Amino acid sequence: MNILRVVLLASALGLGGVLAAASQGANTTAPAAAPSAEAIAVAKELMALVSGDMIGDLTGKMVAQAWPTLEQSLRTQHPQLDAATSAELRTEFEKQIAANVAEAMNDAPAIYARYMTIAEMRDIQAFYRTPTGAKTLKLMPQISSEVMGQFFPRMQSMMVRVNSALVDILQKHGYTAK
Numbered sequence: 001m002n003i004l005r006v007v008l009l010a011s012a013l014g015l016g017g018v019l020a021a022a023s024q025g026a027n028t029t030a031p032a033a034a035p036s037a038e039a040i041a042v043a044k045e046l047m048a049l050v051s052g053d054m055i056g057d058l059t060g061k062m063v064a065q066a067w068p069t070l071e072q073s074l075r076t077q078h079p080q081l082d083a084a085t086s087a088e089l090r091t092e093f094e095k096q097i098a099a100n101v102a103e104a105m106n107d108a109p110a111i112y113a114r115y116m117t118i119a120e121m122r123d124i125q126a127f128y129r130t131p132t133g134a135k136t137l138k139l140m141p142q143i144s145s146e147v148m149g150q151f152f153p154r155m156q157s158m159m160v161r162v163n164s165a166l167v168d169i170l171q172k173h174g175y176t177a178k
Contacts, residue, residue, distance in 0.1 A: 035110060043108070043109035043112040045125060046121045046124060047108050047109050049125055049128050049129075057141035058140070059094070059098045060141075061141050061148075062144075063090075064145070066093075066097075066148070069153060071086060074086070
């Protein structure tokens with residue numbers, strides 16, 4: 001399993017969970033005009049409310065879910081992998097995931113402001129300030145972690161099936177592997 005693919009997938013899944021939790025009720029089409037300064041400001045308020053401890057929790061849970069599969073793959077590729085190197089690899093993996101999520105979150109306010117009105121973003125903020133909304137924010141990392149926990153063990157076999165299906169189509173059309 002390609003290490004970069006796991007890092008990118010984990011980051012994408014984690015960020016998807018954060019954004020899905022915050023984007024309930026989002027418009028399905030983007031407004032034509034660029035977002036206003038007010039819309040960006042409201043989106044930043046929403047992101048501050050949503051991200052809080054959730055980003056750190058989600059990143060930690062993503063790493064906890066993804067690392068065993070990644071470590072097993074590394075140990076398969078490098079049977080002599082020692083504990084110190086494994087620990088250093090995990091630390092770097094955590095650092096890369098956290099940096100990728102943080103970087104992706106920098107773009108989130110502009111994206112929210114493109115797809116949602118100021119009123120919609122304020123409605124979401126109001127929801128997250130209710131007991132149910134606060135519970136949602138608190139539990140979303142755990143929920144996302146469990147969803148990813150179901151996905152990661154299946155990822156390698158899924159990639160094999162996808163590859164096989166694509167190769168079959170290529171062969172059907174006369175293309176052969178080099």
